[in-house]
Amino acid sequence: MAEPILRVESLHKFFGRLHVLRGVDLTIERGEVLVIVGPSGSGKSTFLRCLNRLEEPSAGQIYFESRDILARGADLAQVRRRIGMVFQHFNLFPHMTALGNVMEGPRTVLGMARRDAATLGMDLLGKVGLEEKAHVRPAELSGGQQQRVAIARALAMNPAIMLFDEVTSALDPELVESVLQVMRRLAEEGMTMIVVTHEIGFARSVGDRVAVFDQGLAIELGPPDVIFRNPAHERTRRFLRQLLREEAAP
Amino acid sequence: MRYQWHFQVILDNLPVLIAGIQLTVAVSALSMAIAIVAGMAVALARLSSHRALRWAAYAYTEFFRDTPLLMQVIWVFYALPLLTGINLSRFAAGTLAVSSNLTAFLAEIYRAGITSVSRGQEEAALAIGMRRSQVYRRIILPQAVTRVIPPLGSMWVSLFKDTSILSVIAVAELMYKARLVAVDTFRPLEIYTAVAVIYYLLAYPQSLGVNYLYGRFRVRE
Amino acid sequence: MTLAAIYSWHFQAVWNNLPFLLLGVKTTLLVTALSLVFGLAVGLVAALLRLAPWRAANLLAAFYIDLFRSTPLLAQLVWAFFALPILTGHSLPPLAAGTGVLSLYVGAYLAEIYRAGILSVSAGQRHAALAIGMTGAQVMRRIILPQAVVRMLPPMASTLISLVKDSSLVSIISVAELMFNAQSLSAVTLRPVEVLTAVGGLYFFLTYPFSLIAAFLHRRYLAV
Numbered sequence: 001m002a003e004p005i006l007r008v009e010s011l012h013k014f015f016g017r018l019h020v021l022r023g024v025d026l027t028i029e030r031g032e033v034l035v036i037v038g039p040s041g042s043g044k045s046t047f048l049r050c051l052n053r054l055e056e057p058s059a060g061q062i063y064f065e066s067r068d069i070l071a072r073g074a075d076l077a078q079v080r081r082r083i084g085m086v087f088q089h090f091n092l093f094p095h096m097t098a099l100g101n102v103m104e105g106p107r108t109v110l111g112m113a114r115r116d117a118a119t120l121g122m123d124l125l126g127k128v129g130l131e132e133k134a135h136v137r138p139a140e141l142s143g144g145q146q147q148r149v150a151i152a153r154a155l156a157m158n159p160a161i162m163l164f165d166e167v168t169s170a171l172d173p174e175l176v177e178s179v180l181q182v183m184r185r186l187a188e189e190g191m192t193m194i195v196v197t198h199e200i201g202f203a204r205s206v207g208d209r210v211a212v213f214d215q216g217l218a219i220e221l222g223p224p225d226v227i228f229r230n231p232a233h234e235r236t237r238r239f240l241r242q243l244l245r246e247e248a249a250p
Numbered sequence: 251m252r253y254q255w256h257f258q259v260i261l262d263n264l265p266v267l268i269a270g271i272q273l274t275v276a277v278s279a280l281s282m283a284i285a286i287v288a289g290m291a292v293a294l295a296r297l298s299s300h301r302a303l304r305w306a307a308y309a310y311t312e313f314f315r316d317t318p319l320l321m322q323v324i325w326v327f328y329a330l331p332l333l334t335g336i337n338l339s340r341f342a343a344g345t346l347a348v349s350s351n352l353t354a355f356l357a358e359i360y361r362a363g364i365t366s367v368s369r370g371q372e373e374a375a376l377a378i379g380m381r382r383s384q385v386y387r388r389i390i391l392p393q394a395v396t397r398v399i400p401p402l403g404s405m406w407v408s409l410f411k412d413t414s415i416l417s418v419i420a421v422a423e424l425m426y427k428a429r430l431v432a433v434d435t436f437r438p439l440e441i442y443t444a445v446a447v448i449y450y451l452l453a454y455p456q457s458l459g460v461n462y463l464y465g466r467f468r469v470r471e
Numbered sequence: 472m473t474l475a476a477i478y479s480w481h482f483q484a485v486w487n488n489l490p491f492l493l494l495g496v497k498t499t500l501l502v503t504a505l506s507l508v509f510g511l512a513v514g515l516v517a518a519l520l521r522l523a524p525w526r527a528a529n530l531l532a533a534f535y536i537d538l539f540r541s542t543p544l545l546a547q548l549v550w551a552f553f554a555l556p557i558l559t560g561h562s563l564p565p566l567a568a569g570t571g572v573l574s575l576y577v578g579a580y581l582a583e584i585y586r587a588g589i590l591s592v593s594a595g596q597r598h599a600a601l602a603i604g605m606t607g608a609q610v611m612r613r614i615i616l617p618q619a620v621v622r623m624l625p626p627m628a629s630t631l632i633s634l635v636k637d638s639s640l641v642s643i644i645s646v647a648e649l650m651f652n653a654q655s656l657s658a659v660t661l662r663p664v665e666v667l668t669a670v671g672g673l674y675f676f677l678t679y680p681f682s683l684i685a686a687f688l689h690r691r692y693l694a695v
Contacts, residue, residue, distance in 0.1 A: 052377055054377065076376075077379045078379070079379075080377055081378070083377075084377075085377040087373065087374060091368070091371050091374035092371075092374070093374070093375075094393070095393055104378070105380075108384050109378060109379045109380055109384070150374075153374075154378065157379060253558060312675075312679065312682060313675060315682070316632065316636075316674070316675050316678040316679050317671050317674040317675055318636040318637070318638075318640075318650065320639045320640060320642070321639060321653075321670060321671060322671075325667045325668070325671065328667065329663045332663065333478045334478075411541075411543035414543035414545040414546060415545060415640070428546075428549075429549070432553065438554050439553075439554040439557040442546070445546055446547070446550055449542045450537075450538060450542050453541040454541040457537075457541060
């Protein structure tokens with residue numbers, strides 16, 4: 001049995017006196033798609049951001065590709081090259097074109113030659129369906145298009161794992177599907193993914209496992225059918241009921 | 251009014267006043283050049299992760315922004331030589347005071363420009379594995395530049411007018427020359443009015459230019 | 472080895488004459504307060520004229536504002552003190568001249584702050600208010616000014632700090648405020664280093680609290 005790509009043990013995070021993560025344990029296998037759901041304030045995003053140390057954990061261990069990434073001498077920049085992240089508000093670089101955004105990582109961080117980076121960039125933009133928008137600036141793209149460029153930008157670094165932080169929450173409903181489609185394809189190609197989302201349909205169809213977060217802990221963990229059809233905890237039931245009610249409403 | 255205006259006296263002394271204008275521009279340009287660079291250093295110190303550096307930069311900017319330029323000029327000219335034993339020419343002392351003062355203001359402008367670039371972009375850049383210096387160089391500073399240009403233009407116009415304070419330590423810029431000529435010709439009304447007009451004619455178009463900059467470099471988030 | 476070690480500091484000169492310096496502080500505060508009050512009034516009038524629907528009023532107000540913002544304060548003070556008396560035949564006492572000029576000077580800057588604040592309240596609200604039958608004056612009084620005031624607070628706090636600093640320039644036309652007294656004291660005690668350093672501290676104590684207030688106001692009312 002191969003070593004899991006990510007091992008999180010007893011992760012705690014305090015914001016001042018607020019105990020946001022209360023000892024999360026989680027293991028992720030290579031090629032797995034883990035979907036994280038839960039009410040707002042449960043610590044899902046904070047957890048994700050601890051994985052690439054955009055937030056500094058207060059206590060606990062994180063082993064990524066068998067290396068302790070919380071160790072004192074850990075080279076953060078190196079670690080982050082192997083972890084791709086897509087943000088809720090896209091965070092594209094407004095002073096660069098779509099292609100420029102995708103090329104930026106390979107050129108500046110990996111030292112790739114411009115021509116090679118451009119080829120790679122066009123490839124990836126093609127993969128997310130946006131080659132014609134290569135020379136357009138983010139301001140002229142729709143939210144869904146910006147998010148797909150953001151995914152391409154993260155993929156350009158050839159990461160071992162992709163983290164998605166509520167990437168469709170800021171999108172108009174009709175644009176959500178285009179982004180989910182790209183994510184579905186990625187999953188089919190075997191990318192290891194951790195997806196924080198409210199999209200239950202996606203979780204059910206694409207997720208290998210679902211983790212339910214509540215008040216800083218992963219209270220349930222299991223295959224989607226089990227979690228959604230037969231949750232063990234009352235809190236999960238309540239949360240799902242509310243979520244499904246929102247989903248049912250047009 | 252029975253007062254007889256003698257405008258001839260202005261024309262007669264125009265060369266003197268023009269020499270004053272030249273020095274006004276020289277002091278302004280030199281101070282701005284120094285402060286543009288020094289201000290960046292102070293701004294980066296203000297944003298650094300070393301607490302001592304942050305505090306030193308903070309103290310510097312607060313002191314120079316919260317005390318009068320007149321006081322700083324007089325301090326540099328009268329007190330500094332006694333303290334350090336170094337004697338500076340009037341021009342050097344004046345420029346030192348003005349550029350130290352301007353540096354503090356520019357540092358704040360730079361700092362505001364840098365921090366106004368959204369945090370999200372900084373995170374996105376870090377997330378693809380950029381080091382801090384790369385994040386600054388490729389993402390933050392290029393965007394900060396456009397945000398900083400209009401306030402910088404505004405500071406230039408203020409600087410231009412503030413150099414008049416150097417007349418107090420007899421730096422031969424426009425205001426000082428005006429006082430010399432006014433005393434010399436016994437015609438303060440004509441001379442001081444002329445000088446006010448000169449400043450207006452020089453500064454007003456520049457402030458229109460600054461308005462243009464604000465329009466051109468508007469930040470649309 | 473620090474440079475300050477070469478020089479032996481004798482702050483006694485300052486302590487002995489503290490009352491004299493504090494007298495200067497009092498005058499500085501007086502000049503600042505008076506100029507602020509008059510400036511707020513003049514500035515408001517100028518701003519309203521600038522925004523009024525009559526071209527003549529606009530041009531007049533614009534000329535006043537541009538004139539006082541495009542010429543150095545020092546040039547204005549010198550003109551009021553040395554040139555104006557020749558024109559009118561009467562000399563003006565330094566305090567009156569200084570305060571008068573400062574009022575007009577800060578008034579011009581405040582006028583622009585007023586104007587920006589008023590214009591920042593969206594036009595839509597003005598239309599809505601007019602649509603329910605309010606007069607122009609009521610719209611200004613009940614809808615626009617209350618909202619505009621909040622947005623004006625941060626730049627006004629900055630203007631106040633500048634005013635305290637600018638008041639030092641009236642020393643040049645012999646108003647016995649802090650800077651003037653500082654220079655007299657330096658000359659008499661022959662200890663400019665201590666006196667001027669202490670004066671720097673005094674000005675800092677006057678303005679720093681406002682600097683903190685301004686930063687707080689900026690964060691609270693203008694941060695995006």
